[in-house]
Amino acid sequence: MATPTIPGGGMLTGLKVTFTTMVKTLFLPKKHLKTVNYPVVKEEPHARARGVIALDQEACTVCMLCARQCPDWCIYIEGHKEEKQPDKPGGRVKVRAELDRFDIDYALCMYCGICVEVCPFDALFWSPDYEYSELAMGDMLHDKDRLQDWLTTVPDAPALET
Amino acid sequence: MTITTDPDVIRHLSEVSVSVQIETADMTLNIGPQHPSTHGVLRLVAKVDGERAYDVQPVIGYMHRGYEKLAEVRTYPQVTALVNRIDWVSGFANEVPFMVAAERLMEIEVPERAQYIRLILSEMARISSHFVFMASYPLELGAATPLFFALRERERVLDLMESVTGGRFHPNFNRIGGVKPAAGSGSTQRKVVQDLPKGFLAETRVAMDEVLGAADQLEDLVAGNEIILARTKDIGVLPPEVAAAYGVSGPNLRASGVRYDIRKTDDYLPYDEFDFTVPVGENGDCWDRWYVRLAEIRESAKIIQQAIDGIPSGPLQAKVPKVIKVPSGEAYVAAENPKGEMGYYLVSDGGQGPYRLKIRSASFSNISFLPWILEGALVPDIIAIMGSLDFVLGDVDR
Numbered sequence: 100m101a102t103p104t105i106p107g108g109g110m111l112t113g114l115k116v117t118f119t120t121m122v123k124t125l126f127l128p129k130k131h132l133k134t135v136n137y138p139v140v141k142e143e144p145h146a147r148a149r150g151v152i153a154l155d156q157e158a159c160t161v162c163m164l165c166a167r168q169c170p171d172w173c174i175y176i177e178g179h180k181e182e183k184q185p186d187k188p189g190g191r192v193k194v195r196a197e198l199d200r201f202d203i204d205y206a207l208c209m210y211c212g213i214c215v216e217v218c219p220f221d222a223l224f225w226s227p228d229y230e231y232s233e234l235a236m237g238d239m240l241h242d243k244d245r246l247q248d249w250l251t252t253v254p255d256a257p258a259l260e261t
Numbered sequence: 262m263t264i265t266t267d268p269d270v271i272r273h274l275s276e277v278s279v280s281v282q283i284e285t286a287d288m289t290l291n292i293g294p295q296h297p298s299t300h301g302v303l304r305l306v307a308k309v310d311g312e313r314a315y316d317v318q319p320v321i322g323y324m325h326r327g328y329e330k331l332a333e334v335r336t337y338p339q340v341t342a343l344v345n346r347i348d349w350v351s352g353f354a355n356e357v358p359f360m361v362a363a364e365r366l367m368e369i370e371v372p373e374r375a376q377y378i379r380l381i382l383s384e385m386a387r388i389s390s391h392f393v394f395m396a397s398y399p400l401e402l403g404a405a406t407p408l409f410f411a412l413r414e415r416e417r418v419l420d421l422m423e424s425v426t427g428g429r430f431h432p433n434f435n436r437i438g439g440v441k442p443a444a445g446s447g448s449t450q451r452k453v454v455q456d457l458p459k460g461f462l463a464e465t466r467v468a469m470d471e472v473l474g475a476a477d478q479l480e481d482l483v484a485g486n487e488i489i490l491a492r493t494k495d496i497g498v499l500p501p502e503v504a505a506a507y508g509v510s511g512p513n514l515r516a517s518g519v520r521y522d523i524r525k526t527d528d529y530l531p532y533d534e535f536d537f538t539v540p541v542g543e544n545g546d547c548w549d550r551w552y553v554r555l556a557e558i559r560e561s562a563k564i565i566q567q568a569i570d571g572i573p574s575g576p577l578q579a580k581v582p583k584v585i586k587v588p589s590g591e592a593y594v595a596a597e598n599p600k601g602e603m604g605y606y607l608v609s610d611g612g613q614g615p616y617r618l619k620i621r622s623a624s625f626s627n628i629s630f631l632p633w634i635l636e637g638a639l640v641p642d643i644i645a646i647m648g649s650l651d652f653v654l655g656d657v658d659r
Contacts, residue, residue: 109485116481117406133413145420147427147458158447170339211342211433221447225427256444257424258459 146254148227149210151241153249154201158222161196165214165223173207174214175200201243206236226252290314292643294323303628303654307635307643314643317635319628324658332618337363337437337585340615344605345431347622348656351390351599353382353422356435358596359618361529362607363437365592367581373531374575375439378457380530381465381568382422382432383596384561388472389418390599391512391554391561394651395479398551401648402492407482414475417468424458437585439578456577462569469562476558483551493547497634497646500545507630511601511623513650516553517545523597530596535567547649554651586613600624600656624656 161178177200183193293304302323307314345352396411426432444453501517524532540556542549587609595604601623608617
């Protein structure tokens, strides 16, 4: 610890730090400036960042696992069974679950990622996109088409250490 | 009523001296619930006699979210998402003792690599938590500059944590049996392993050098400053026996000169493989509490650099059943969190969630001696003492 010998010496040491940082930031902003001018310049979020959940409607089988495991019940799913007639006579009638409604209320969501983890059919993905703020709370409810749109923003998994 | 204008009478009146004992009532001063120095919502009701405060009573409960009760109706993976919200400044460090408690009941051996990842991220949580203190404490005393230096480095550390866990504040990265092994349970996502991303270790080493540099900068900024020294030296002295009687833990206890660190006494993470010292203070005043935390930032950075050197390869997750059921029994695991001793007393009846989860949070004990230490303190010193304890109200009220 620097023990000040002259009165105000400690403050001068502190001012030295402030001054050198100011000079560095002014003259070498590329190296020393740590902030970005947000709406103009955008930081690239990490590939793993939990920004928004994307839905692949084709993969979803309306199994409700995500809605049941969600800690704050912010996923609303409705579906119905649809019978598919056999292609050739004598075949079996196939029953397929059709997704009617898949809403995630991002006003409630706590971004834990349990739904993505429990999904057994790869229908839910994390996307690092974060720019979906709304003026009204009710607009934070994303329906299945909006969730489907997020699928284009899902990045590849990052390369691993070792 | 007539107003006298006789100069003799006026001269006579001006020589009359009053010798009456004025009865003054004690003023009751409410500090909070919303006050910049409380890191949340804490209310202090103080009786103020002149400039001194007596009979200060903290009123807590404004941040009560009922986590102990909530955990009883949640499954173990869901509790993981809850526990990192207790002390939101160091989310990752809160998860570890809960996981270790469940693993001890299930008798799971966690792979070495997962333990190292837990250790690295816990120490990063400690650094980021202490940087918040380094930022906010001088600010509460009126110095705004250290805030920018400390938060700059903290953002660097949080950014590295986000690259691994996906969350800056709420990592939710621990799983029973290790750390999060994959992004999902489907056939393709199961292969997306959540090991450390490429370049993380090299980047962390550089960041830790920067953290050590920032610690030096902060020391230059604050440690010699005569105003800060005058505000903190010999203010709020906490003797070791009082600290022990109130169950104070963490840097607040060590600042009083007690060399007690759960990292050295327990084996919840492999800390015994690393060479680090436990910094202690001498007087137990506000200044020592600041200085101990600065020294801990340096020690944590050194631990992380050692762990990067020695991190083994291997699996991230032990073999656990898909539906986690913890056998009936009880376990108490305490960890050395940035704020102090964070313990989980887990009682299981063999179900998918805890039967009872008692959370021993550090900040609750760390503010329980506020009435003792604030007795007779000057009103401006209340802020200096409260700020130096570094509590988080989410950790107090759970």
